[in-house]
Amino acid sequence: MTDVQDLARFVADANFDDLSEQAVEQLKIRVLDTLGVAIGALDAEPIVAIRGLIDDLGGAPQSTLIGGGRTAPDRAAFFNSALSRYLDFMDSDLAKGETNHPSDTFGAVLAASESVDGTGRELLTAFAVAYQVHARLSDVAPVRAKGFDHTSQGSFAAAASAAKALRLxxxxIANAIAISGTANHALRVTRTGNLSHWKGLAYPQVSKEGMFAALLASRGITGPEEVFEGNKGYRESITKPFELDWLAEDLERVTRSIIKKHNAEIHSQSALDAAQDVRAQAGFAPAEITGVKLRTFDVAYSIIGGGEEGDKRSIRTKEEADHSLPWMLAVVLLDGELNPAQYEPERIVADDVQELMRTVEITPDDGFSARFPDEMPAELEVTLRDGTVLRAERSTYEGFHTDPLSWEGARRKFDALTAPFTSEEQRDAIAKVVHHLEDAHVRELTALLAEVRTTRA
Known part of the structure; x- marks a missing residue:
């Protein structure tokens, strides 16, 4: 048995009945969260452009596009994953050397499951597979330090979960994973320097290609059976030697993943909570701020704080803003929140945000770094003009795996994001199907998603 054959056996054997009640509930919360973030992005400029391209290209009408219309499963996987990824408000899984976003695979799982008239139980099981495969590979085989993107592990997860949903x-399943895992490894430059639209589309590309690999495998196309351990394979070329016994894995990793409270890169969440804490203190006044200092863990500093992945003070676009910790801290100190409204173009470049951002100093702390990823420590110090220093410290937040988001909390976020595109009746209907997804068919959900408006009311 090769490694990919072991992985395929794990995927094939995965069963809804193996999931704990907690895992099922957390999977449904992530389905609702993913759909809310997706619907909230329907009128974003890149999404509108992609939808126009898909309409021009056409495609066999087998899978539903959120907002209406149907196309081929691989194109639906790309579009729906682009929706759930664009706002950068999706969930995450933290490993010491890698951060990944398993919910980015949902577009592939949804498209695949609908195309075979799948059940909610099947969809949830395939989604659990995506979390387990992506997160466990990130644990043992990080690639960021070698210049590859976290979508690298996603190439295996997308194919595995799509193949599972297709009932292969x-x-x-082994061939689908081998094809996708051989062909799809993106460069980390996607998330360094001045960021482009591709920052939000790199995983949708993998979602599409994982879906297509599963479709190829379903027609008998084979892939390299030693994709992991073979000559010039994944271990030798991209990652490092690692061991992972797939046959000893369960389907519970979803319970360790975390959901964003703020519409911002995941490693900023506790720091932004600290900024809200400072705002709530007596004497705080944004106009009186003369300095902002943040101590944080090394991963946050490296990716969004001005460390190895580039300066984070030249901010002109949404893609740059949601990966700049100085900008995000400034806007929360000024506005008290960071939600899609803060990413309006005029707010991103507003003088008050740009000026306050330049007072922010960020330093990594070895002690904080040692506590990551079990915690996300952040200590914020804001100095006012009269010499007053306001401080706040956070190590977790609501939505972290030690303080998991409840269904009620997920529903509040879903409602807030989808209200411009849905009626209260539509929101209730979608949430009801998701909350009882194990008793539904996927097409009941996609029929509701097809009725969502693509423009704001």
């Missing part, structure tokens, strides 16, 4: 047999 074990041999075809």
């Amino acid at each position: 047999p074990e041999e075809q």
Whole structure:
């Protein structure tokens, strides 16, 4: 048995009945969260452009596009994953050397499951597979330090979960994973320097290609059976030697993943909570701020704080803003929140945000770094003109795996994001199907998603 064959057996054997009640509930919360973030992005400029391209290209009408229309499963996987990824408000899984976003795979799982008239139980099981595969590979085989993107592990997860949702047999699952895992490894430059639209589209590309690999495998196309351990394979070329016994894995990793409270890169969440805490203190006045200092853990500093992935003070676009910790701290100190409204173009470049951002100093702390990823420590110090120093410290937040988001909390976020595009009746209907997804068919959900408006009311 090769490694990919072991992985395929794990995927083939995955069963809804193996999931704990907690895992099922957290999967449904993540389905609702993913759909809310997706619907909230329907009128974003890049999404509108992609939808126009898909309409021009056409495609066999097998899978539903959120907002209406149907196309081929691989194109639906790309579009719906682009929706759920664009706002950068999706969930995350933290590993010491890698951060990943398993919910980015949902577009592939949804498209695949609908195309075979799948059940909610099947969809949830395939989604659990996506979390387990992506997160466990990130644990043992991080690639960021070698210049590859976290979508690298996603290439295996997308194919595995799509193949599971398509009900492929074990041999075809192995081929789907091998094809996708050989062909799709993006460069980390996606998230360094001045960021482009591709920052939000790199995983949708993998979602599409994982879906297409599963479709190829379903027609008998084979892939390299030693994709992991073979000559010039994944271990030798991209990652490092690692061991992972897939046959000893469960489907519970979703319970360790975390959901964003703020519409911002995941490592900023506790720091932004600290900024809100400072705002709530007596004497705080944004106009009186003369200095902002943040101590944080090394991963946050490296990715969004001005460390190895580039300066974070030249901010002109949404893609740059949601990956700049100085900008995000400034806007929360000024506005008290960071939600899609803060990413309006005029707010991103407003003088008050730009000026306050330049007073922010960020330093990594070895002690804080040692506590990551079990915690996300952040200590914020804001100095006012009269010499007053306001301080706040956070190590977790609501939505972290030690303080998991409840269904009620997920529903509040879903309602806030989708209200411009849905009626209260539509929101209730979608939430009801998701909350009882194990008793529904996927097409009941996609029929509701097709009725969502693509423009704001």
